[in-house]
Amino acid sequence: MRRVFLLIGLLAACAAEPERPRSPSGFLGVEQAEPRPVPEVPLVDSRGEPYDLAAAARGKVLLLFFGYTSCPDICPVHLANIAAVLERMPAAVQREVLTVFVTADPLRDSLPRLHGWVKGFNRDFVGLTGAPWAVDSAQVALGLVPAVLDTVGGRLQDYLVGHAGQVIAFTRDGLARVHYPFGTRQRDWAADLPRLIAWPEAP
């Protein structure tokens, strides 16, 4: 008898997956107490043209992520999840969201490589690169720890890059209001994107 109860208890625990707590404004992501502005550093897009990130993001929701194209485990998962959710959203919502990937490995990520990789997820995604100091400065300006090259084992060509795991979401006023850590699920994005677009109104 007792065993049966235990089993039922376990089943209930599995079925009722805990919902993530919402932030004060109702986001599933991590709301920032002191939202920071879009960093203004010289960056170029994957065609080599100067790219004014603040101007491009004006009036839009900007999803910004720093990673590298040789990254197999974290970066592609974030981008693939965002791409999948956007594809299911109405065109009116898609138009309001600008997704930007900045390479934290500008020495290895050539323009063609960056272009092909980023556009592979969604042709509207933007890949940016810049001088290492500019890319580092952008991360510091957002309160992130700048990415580092992990050359453990002396693999000078085939190194890994340690980088911040969160996607930074800017609301339409140009402030980085919510951080999305690795592990953010597609359904979390689906819930939060309309809220990011509508902010400061409720969706």
Place this chain on the structure above:
Amino acid sequence: MRRMLALVALAACGGTGGGITVRDAVVRVAPAEARNAAGYLVIANSGRVADTLRALSSDAGPVELHRTREEGGLLRMEPVPALALAPGAAVALEPGGYHAMIRPLVRHVAPGDSVTLVLDFAHAGAVTLRVPVRAVGRDD
């Protein structure tokens, strides 16, 4: 339900050797320009002796065992020389944790393809898997 799913997966893309079973194996690749790929799977040791995963290999390129961990605000990957499996233990290689990293890819690998992955255990010996390749990202 979970268990039934796991059993179905075992039939599709699992393998056994000694007391070791491997299930839910999948290789995930980025949509374009992928230079490497991550392999995810669950290894269980149902035997009575401890075992160790000591090496991996594949027909798509050299395979390293890595672990992603957070350190000082950064996500970093560290090579893991071997993975210990106590009797009764199960270890998941999953996004953001342990994973098999094929790098560099020596042939083009796309969703729909399959990759032969060989896991070399100290006791169970070689476990060879035919692993489906899927696009990166998960809808859960």
